[in-house]
Amino acid sequence: MAIMNSRKPHVLAVPFAAQGHVKPLMKLSRQIAKRGIKVTFVNIESVHEKIVSAAKRSDERDEDEEDNIVLTSIPDGIRSEDDRSNTFKLLESLRSTMPGFLTDLIERINRSNGDEKISCVIADFTIGWILETAQKMGAEPVVFCPASAATLALMLHIPKLLEEGSLDENGTVTRGETISLLSNDLKIQKLFFDCSSRVQKATHQTKLFLCNTSQELESSACNLIPKLLPIGPLLNRNTPRSSSISCNFHPEDESSISWLSNKLSKSVIYVSFGSLAIFSQQQLDELALGLELSGWAFLWVVRSDLANGSSVVYPNGFLERVSEFGKIVQWAPQEKVLSHDSVGFFISHCGWNSTLEGLSNGVSFLCWPYFADQYHNQNYVCDKWGIGLRIDSDENGIRTRYEIKKKIDMLFCDDELKGNAMKMKEICEKSVGQGGSSYKNFEMFVDHLRK
Numbered sequence: 360m361a362i363m364n365s366r367k368p369h370v371l372a373v374p375f376a377a378q379g380h381v382k383p384l385m386k387l388s389r390q391i392a393k394r395g396i397k398v399t400f401v402n403i404e405s406v407h408e409k410i411v412s413a414a415k416r417s418d419e420r421d422e423d424e425e426d427n428i429v430l431t432s433i434p435d436g437i438r439s440e441d442d443r444s445n446t447f448k449l450l451e452s453l454r455s456t457m458p459g460f461l462t463d464l465i466e467r468i469n470r471s472n473g474d475e476k477i478s479c480v481i482a483d484f485t486i487g488w489i490l491e492t493a494q495k496m497g498a499e500p501v502v503f504c505p506a507s508a509a510t511l512a513l514m515l516h517i518p519k520l521l522e523e524g525s526l527d528e529n530g531t532v533t534r535g536e537t538i539s540l541l542s543n544d545l546k547i548q549k550l551f552f553d554c555s556s557r558v559q560k561a562t563h564q565t566k567l568f569l570c571n572t573s574q575e576l577e578s579s580a581c582n583l584i585p586k587l588l589p590i591g592p593l594l595n596r597n598t599p600r601s602s603s604i605s606c607n608f609h610p611e612d613e614s615s616i617s618w619l620s621n622k623l624s625k626s627v628i629y630v631s632f633g634s635l636a637i638f639s640q641q642q643l644d645e646l647a648l649g650l651e652l653s654g655w656a657f658l659w660v661v662r663s664d665l666a667n668g669s670s671v672v673y674p675n676g677f678l679e680r681v682s683e684f685g686k687i688v689q690w691a692p693q694e695k696v697l698s699h700d701s702v703g704f705f706i707s708h709c710g711w712n713s714t715l716e717g718l719s720n721g722v723s724f725l726c727w728p729y730f731a732d733q734y735h736n737q738n739y740v741c742d743k744w745g746i747g748l749r750i751d752s753d754e755n756g757i758r759t760r761y762e763i764k765k766k767i768d769m770l771f772c773d774d775e776l777k778g779n780a781m782k783m784k785e786i787c788e789k790s791v792g793q794g795g796s797s798y799k800n801f802e803m804f805v806d807h808l809r810k
């Protein structure tokens with residue numbers, strides 16, 4: 360039942376504090392705002408500061424943001440001397456402090472906007488406890504899943520899998536045959552496991568799970584989840600350059616695009632591992648040398664924290680040797696890069712956002728999963744959709760330069776993968792285009808917000 364009120368609807372969108380969660384929820388928020396519904400987008404202070412500073416450093420002001428989106432922040436409750444990078448601690452703190460801060464925020468908004476009222480709170484699925492706050496404040500609680508429907512389905516089915524002995528308490532898959540949808544090599548981490556209990560709780564408090572996927576992409580997983588509304592793939596078309604509504608944690612290096620523009624069609628390898636993956640020095644060396652050995656042009660995103668807190672060190676002489684055909688940036692305008700005609704394929708960790716962005720642009724993949732759902736996304740890419748290849752590890756768990764070069768060569772001459780990638784692009788476009796399944800679901804949601 361929708362919460363009825365005579366005041367205009369106003370949505371509070373609350374992401375979890377990670378790049379791969381903030382960006383897709385902002386994409387959804389922008390779509391809602393475009394339909395004339397106001398959205399207040401709430402980050403914790405440390406994230407808000409990163410976003411604002413990334414936008415400012417690119418010398419771009421925020422005045423081109425859509426009027427209907429307001430970015431704001433709340434404290435995370437962590438003392439300044441404590442470690443914010445510890446996700447467990449952060450979650451613990453958020454769990455106890457967020458309800459209070461959000462209650463104050465909602466009260467403030469309801470008081471100061473005479474004709475508006477927070478009528479709906481959209482919460483990231485990992486912080487489902489704020490749904491209770493939403494309910495108490497008379498707003499409809501809605502859950503947003505930035506990961507695949509398969510990931511959500513797994514989280515929701517964990518109690519059943521434990522009961523039937525398919526998983527043990529550490530989240531290790533002990534019996535694969537019952538998890539036909541989810542592969543055996545999905546590395547379920549403790550974090551993922553903890554998160555699932557929160558997600559299950561959230562199912563009881565919400566009538567709606569919005570998920571960044573489409574029925575066409577994941578029909579079997581979608582059918583496993585009651586109350587699911589697939590509204591993806593969410594994309595950032597026409598985002599103002601480096602504005603804060605792009606929600607980047609790092610400034611985008613726009614020179615990536617001019618550099619790509621001087622390259623031949625489909626000739627460049629785009630290499631990026633999202634916002635969380637960490638590389639050992641040995642693995643970093645092998646990747647650098649594999650790219651060099653391939654001889655193909657590459658655009659490689661090397662975040663300043665890619666080497667686990669140490670500064671990134673390249674193999675001796677590498678930067679000089681590849682200067683003619685390689686470009687390294689700390690953060691790229693990824694969606695613009697993937698839509699550029701010069702990009703041949705994507706070496707990716709298969710984070711769900713990157714996967715969808717590649718799919719929507721008809722790009723094929725070399726998969727390099729790092730953890731959690733990325734292994735399952737790799738299975739989709741390689742086995743279900745046929746648009747990519749795996750880069751296998753050797754007996755020491757290293758992806759060697761020779762394996763990397765071999766797979767790069769294979770991918771560049773595989774027309775079948777490229778053809779499939781173009782078909783997947785069409786499928787994505789159809790889902791979100793007028794009359795498509797995700798389009799219709801989103802329209803339904805907007806109507807619901809207006810009631």
Ligand SMILES: O=c1ccn([C@@H]2O[C@H](COP(=O)(O)OP(=O)(O)O[C@H]3O[C@H](CO)[C@@H](O)[C@H](O)[C@H]3O)[C@@H](O)[C@H]2O)c(=O)[nH]1
Binds near residue numbers: 377505631660712
């Ligand atoms: O140079 C870059 C690199 C990345 N991105 C963007 O950053 C986001 C990264 O998201 P994603 O590809 O999902 O990777 P992670 O940041 O690793 O995402 C986390 O969140 C995802 C959604 O829950 C999970 O699928 C991942 O496993 C988890 O690591 C994407 O929108 C990219 O376009 C940029 O804009 N520029």
